[in-house]
Amino acid sequence: MRIRLLGGLEATSGEGGQVRFATRKTLLLFAALALAGRRGCRREVLSETFWPGRSNEQARSSLRQALVDIRRLFPASSDANVYIDGDQETVALIFAPGEADISLFERKLVTGSSADLAFAADLYRGELLEGQSIPDELGEWFAPYRSTYQRKALQLVERLSLALLEPGSAEELPCEGLAERLLASDPTAETAHRALMRIHTLRGHENMALRQFETCRALLKKHLGVEPEAETSSLAATLQPRQRPGDPRAAAPAVEPQPQAFSAPRKHHDRPSLAVLPFQNLSGDLEQEYFADGIVEDITIALAQFRHLYVIARNSSFTYKGQAVDIKRVGRELDVDYVVEGSVRRAGDRLRIAGQLIDTSTGAHLWADRFDGTLANLFDLQDQVASSIVGAITPKVEEAEIERAKRKPTESLDAYDYYLRGLAAFDRTVTNRSVVDEALRLFMKAIERDRDFAIAHARAARCYATRKSNGWMVDPATEIADATRLARRAVELGWDDAVALSYGGYVLGYVGGDLDESAACIDRALFLNPNLAAALGVSSWVRACLGEPDKAVEHAALAMRLSPLDPRLFAWQFNTGLAHFCAGRYEDAAVWAAKSLRHQPNYPSAMRVMAAGHAMAGHRAEAEETITRLRLLDPALRLSNLADILPPFRRPEDRSRYIEALRMAGLPE
Template identity: 50%
Template sequence: MRIRLLGGLEVTSAEGQPVRFATRKSALLFAALVLAGRRGHTRERLCEGFWPGRGDAQSRNSLRQALADIRRWFPAAGNAAISIDGDQETVALTAGPDEADIWLFERKLAESGTADLACAAELYRGDVLAGEAIPDGLDEWFRPYQTGYRQKALQLVERLSLALPETGSADEAACERLAERLLAADPAAEPAHRALMRIHAARGHENAALRQFETCRALLKKHLGVEPEAQTQSLATTVQTRGGNRLTASTHDTAQPTQAIAASARPHDQPSVAVMAFDNLGGTNDEYFADGVVEEITAALSRIRNFFVIARQSAFTYKGRFADVREVGRELGVNYVVEGTVRRGGDRLRISVQLVDADTRSQLWSERYEGATEDVFEFQDRIAAQVAGAIHPAIRGAEIELARRKPPTSLRAYDFVMRAYPNIWGRRKDTNNLAIELLKKAIAVDPAYGRAHALLAWCHASNAVFLWAESPESELEKARAAVEAAGSIGDDPTALTAAGSALSMGGDQERAASFIEKALALDPNNAWAWARHGWIAIYKGEEARAPERFQRAMALSPMDPFAFAVRLGMGYALAKTGSLSQAVAIAREVIAAHPDIITSYRYLAAWSAMGGDLETARWAAQKLMAGQPSFTIERFRSLPIFRNTPEWANKVVEGLKLAGLPER
């Protein structure tokens, strides 16, 4: 590579000598030809841009002299690697594809591998012609290139930081260096701040990541008078929750953390607890039963006022591996951890439970429960009450009583629901259909089991919205029927959330909201309900309300396997409010973590196309069609989720068309 424009102007001759053009105009003309590439420029435009007001004859003569100066260093020859070609109308630079840094930079950007992106990061040493003295008038010629490549570098640092496979790699170092270069040029460059936050967090340095956020916030306030973007705040929330730390005011800036961060964090005096997966000491076929015990204890604790209870889905990410309680407390941001064992043999049941202080590792309380298998529901309620009382003695008996839920009439039906539960989270068609079959078996045993009907409604609605079914409308009809069959579920937040979610995906946002709000009134720690509350806001056209709800869900379940839906919801809200580049970054983040979740490619295709990035949009469209060959824009547009926002739906449709997806 003999031509560098990123970070300054450096040119090397065929003999390896630094090129020194006779005049500044010659050097800048050479740079303009490099930027134009093979298409070149017309002589008329070059004359008007570089020698304005001189008259046609004089400006053309000046152009000939400058081109002669360039050709002195790069004479035309049959095997010349770099040469100037032209005719009476146009002038262009001819060179190999690796001779100029910006050409190689563009080519590496078009690749998807982290090594290619890291190479592009190393190539970007600064703005186009940074440090070069550009005369008045010509700055307008080069400014669009400077702005354009800086924007590409900002997109690159975001994209690379989201795609880094591991810490300590050369790719990570390249990303870090690029972020630092971008911040040296523009201290308020948020994508660079976010990249450093991700790198710090990946290294396990949550405090450093949060300090980077505080630095970003202070610089934005100083230079632009604004708060960080929603995406930056969301990232800080995730890091904050993972580290169990608190954002503190900077010594140079006593302003409080942004409201979006504070809204999702629990108060300092609020007891916080995570119920870990209990060890199953029975047969392997009882694994789901042990998990069900934990599910019900978690649900009961969640419904007690002034408790902050981490969702089961996040707590279960530690299942099957040793995890020190102090590590769990730090990563989930909790004071207390509940551990236990379950053994079921025939019609007998034994549950052992202990409550541990996550910071000191000391055991605060333990108990063992033995009895008939049918006593499981009583045991679950007693465990929740005793855990709550041990953590917070001031908890009133009335609150414990309110946390109790009427158990199902059949333990066998309950078994089927617990078997279905891990399969209902909207990631794959086959697991969703397995859940449907198990829930139908539960209903066959106990036709009045409201939770089974409500979860069945959710599964049918998922079949529709994820376009897993040939007839989405038929699936939505089944979902509506299941909600009606659920009957009285007013004391079960999980059932209310499932039914409300199904109604929302079926287009009935008002009724859905009433179900979700009732679920949250019963269980303010229900992460799933908070997430669906966010989606309802989007579907109702009230996207400004969605981010706070999604952040609350992420705080309650920071390691949730279903977190991809929350992140996509955050991206959706940003896209609808015009922040398409941030929405695209979130979609990329989800795809990097979960490339098998096909629905992510829909959003990436639409949002990228709407933002003018057709290359990314078409790549996402290809991925979507590879994973879901039956996808058509018409089927997607017909979903009831667009019922309240037709103008937005039309924009999405146009984006999907630009991405190249089939209309019918």
């Protein structure tokens, strides 16, 4: 092992000698680069963080000197296993996976065999950078990493102790040693107490297991003022202390039996399924509701990146906002195995996110944790929440999928704040012009503060598409150009972002008229995130326009299944109606358009499809009635200007039938 970060900080040369760094700052810079891995760090961020209070030129100079010192210790060559790489913007420490204990630790966790878990347990010799004196200015830099590896070690000791089947196995001692090291750094680590309780029980020492429980309860009371978790108490309740023959004393533990916390999930889907409910806003400020809601959306999107999970879309989960929910009822209504609940507390620049994972079949809490930090590491906190939930459900998740959940939308928190406010406004309606205009203004504010914010570009472009659909454009040529520019920029910046590709791709098709590019963007979004209901929803629209109505109906149905209570269900119902119309199934087209209008009564697109469907099905009175309602919303609409709002049908017959059907329904020339 050439780089050791767990339980200390040291590096050895190729000859096996310990490397001596010139200064403590250089040593910590080396550690920061090792933790960042191949993605590296921006030079500007490193210089400002490690040498605060200096001028930019002085800080950059200090960084260059420190990197020279590291290069001298680890020179680059054709056979070098550890070396510095980078360009003018970023710098990275490149090393083979087996050269650092953190890389090997992560790899063994993913592999997940009992032997590999035992190996990982031995690798965790203590907290990350244990024993190192870290200056205050670097505390926040390393804190998230420390929290992450401590959390993974706690998950590891739980997994390993649950896998022990008989005393004397090769995994028993590594598990015991890890539990003891975890308790040495945090005496209230309940997971480690449980691991030791299981080991004592496995060896036939039930009395020692019960004493471990009592020790755990006393420490929790002393340091945190709380009782043990239900799972710990349940484990203790199953123990019976050994008695000497003839001992009349009752052999009952000092705790009441409770239901076993871990149970097999129900199999309503071929993958574990979950929903993230709205988090409580504990900030004492109602204005911060949008902030808590935005955090939940980001966590939901992150979880949906994992292909082995079935994740209910955020908009369906948010129908429970403000309610006192019964978890089992939520499980039945959304058809999910697990529910995530939580809270967000924001005080100044300090932030705490708390979450818990609940089995909906039993109500048992499978996982709970809290994550503290500052607004500067908001996205790292969200990553930690998402990764912890996945680890609690499927411990053998592939490392590549974990990395996918760590995508950050922007590094500008000011921009992100505007984005969340715009999202909160746009989510309220698509039929209120002033609200959509306000959402557009907020998204443009976010873009002003971060020119590379992909999702903000996509959402702003989507506002223009709503303006077009409702006939609200004042200067169509200019607004179409603006929408197309924003959409193209969203796709360019967010080529690995499924949300940006979904909305950007939709606008390129509907507003820009480029169906091929629209389909390519949306297909990539589905490749990146097959669970994203929004991507499936816009895919149903583009497939209908391309003349693939059956595929359109299939994708809309899947979107509605992933987000059955979505406030924008009406859009996917409209897409289904449009697809049926293109397929010549006019009765079905009218039925689905009517469903859309029940959810969104003033939705012009659905009115047009319903009128066209009724007309082609021979329901003349219903068609004329629908056109009358439509013209009350848009008195200027005529057959002559219908092209301004029509979908860009690829098949000429679809377009001509649609126009003719609206003529039959009574739309004037």
